[in-house]
Amino acid sequence: MKQRLALWLDRQSDRLFILPSVLMILAFSIFPLLLSAYLAVSRFQLGLGGYQIRFVGLANFAKLLFGSEQYHFLGVFAPVAWPGWLLLALLAILVLASFRHYLRRGPVNALGVVGRTICVGLIFALGLLIATTAGLGGRLGSLSVTLLYVFLGVSTQFVIGLGLAMLCSQRIAGRSFFRVVFFLPLMVTPVGIAYMFRMLADMTQGPLAPIWRWFGLGDLSWAAQAWSARLVVMVGDSWQWIPFIFIVMLAALEGQSTDQVEAASLDGASYWQIFRDIAWPEIAPTAATVVLIRIIEAFKIIDLPNVLTNGGPGIATESLTLHSFINWRTLDLGGSAAVAYMLLFVSTVLSASFFNLLMQPLRRARS
């Protein structure tokens, strides 16, 4: 009996190896995704002796985009100021350039055109949203705030992380010390970071208080201003995630072959020339991957804004995940699922277009 069982197990081993993973993902990702989709098109009501779920179609989404939740999700619109026009012009140029590149480079198929149109349309719409809500008199909604955290946050983190990796890849004493120290913030729980930065940013009794007083800013509170509150959230997030980019880029820089670099430096090429022409093309695919990972994770931010500012002042620092969570806590399950689905849509389209438009060409260029 035991032998037969062993035999059977061995014959089924191909399936048994992968089955647990597939079942777990089905139970905890695919099934929730479907149930969430159902919740997003229905209204949840507590009644006598239980609850009741009613189908309402796309009403939850309409509420977010046009109705009573518009100020929360999209923000309050205002006339576009000049930085907004600048952003839009930049985006338009970028969009046209990428399309022109695509049409020129060759095989054009329907799927490519449709996919590009969706992603380009979404990027432009999001740019328009930020331009119209960031002006004077406007207010950012949770969607724009999340985009701000993702793009401003991740690009800052990438620049600093890469810079530190370049410094640390020099031949200097104490490299391993710096490496361990720079890695530490990644370990700290985001909730802990939130309180830590509340302590540090305390302008009346924190460690920097004498400096604020000297500038005459002692009575000011960063938590009461929308932009300073967002800044503190982004600083905390960057403090945690720069190490991740640092450690991967450092390994990439150390992993590349030194022959070419040595030859170029013997020929008298400057550091910047070497970096631009030799080092960068080699590490660019790794850089793109690390940025993609960060973008995916940054869309999920909640701990920092929730603990640091509680989403405030007002809704100024509220991310989409926090927005969805707050809706859940007020028992608006439909609204919560709708926000979550919007987040899923935006983050999937943007990650996919980053992957297709930036990473694939880079890889093709290298191979």
Add this chain to the structure above:
Amino acid sequence: MSAPQSVTARKSFFESRRFGELAPLSKVVVYGLLLVWTVVVLFPLYWVLITSFKLPIDVAYPPKYLPFIDYQPSLHAWRYIFVDLGNDTFRPYSNSLIVASISTLLALTVGSMAAYALSRIQYRPRLGSVVVFILILAAVVLAVAAGGVDWRLAVAVGLAIFLLALRTLGRRFKRHLGNGDILFWIISQRILPPVVAAIPIYVMFQKLGLLDTHVALIATYTTVNLPIVVWLMYDFFVAVPKDLEESAQLDGASRFRIFIGIVLPLAKPGLIATGLLVLILAWNEYLLALFLSTVRAQTIPLLVAAQNATRGPQWWYMSVLIIIMIAPVVALTIALQKYIAKGLLLGAVKG
């Protein structure tokens, strides 16, 4: 001869004299920048550490930077957290230890099995069967959520229909998916924001009566971290040479024995790096714990987040909590530091 020499001499002031060796001036700049960042990293941690030894009065303005000189350190906050609160601190702490370690072990086991299988065995699931399965699953969800059908009944009927469809229609589907598709499907689960899945998972555990238990948190964390394990371990297994396995196979060893006896020991560095990463993610997780636990299964990030009580945050207690929360992971990381860079790199480079 003399002209080129003077050129190199002038240049070397700013640039490398020999490759890799820095000129004195740039050395100063490099060290300066590195030290600045060291301060940026360490000062917040230092401030938390000294605040945990401060009396409430020492936290007020002007800030006190140096223990023993600016103020007299006191252990009152530590005593409060460990002695007065006692079980209220230890319970979340042991919850976190149990949940994080067990879910890490499970994710490593399940995930590396899948990663190994994907790197060695060719899977060819039929596209049609997958589509049928998803449709039936959606129908089951709809029947339970909207139709009010008992979920056990719906699952049983759905399963029966699926098996029936597999027997009858299965052979007609011609298009196959490959290993690459399965791998991409598993990894892409990471894009899914947890908040999308949080409410259904909450409802699911509520129906099962498992809310606020270790089981709920362990199962959820295992699945959430599974894609990372599969992704990173896949690269390791691809790199492990296959000769040993093939000769073991000829000797008649089963696939399980080969996996446990030969492959896993070879992939140990990868297992350590991946395990550490997953452990940290599970230890720090906040959103899902917020949904799934209240009192009994509360984890330590929730305990810290809940400190913002009516009297405003009491920084001295908070600092103690932050320190005991990050101390174990920091110690582990420093101990296993050389593995983690390798592990992260392999995943990131190959994407």
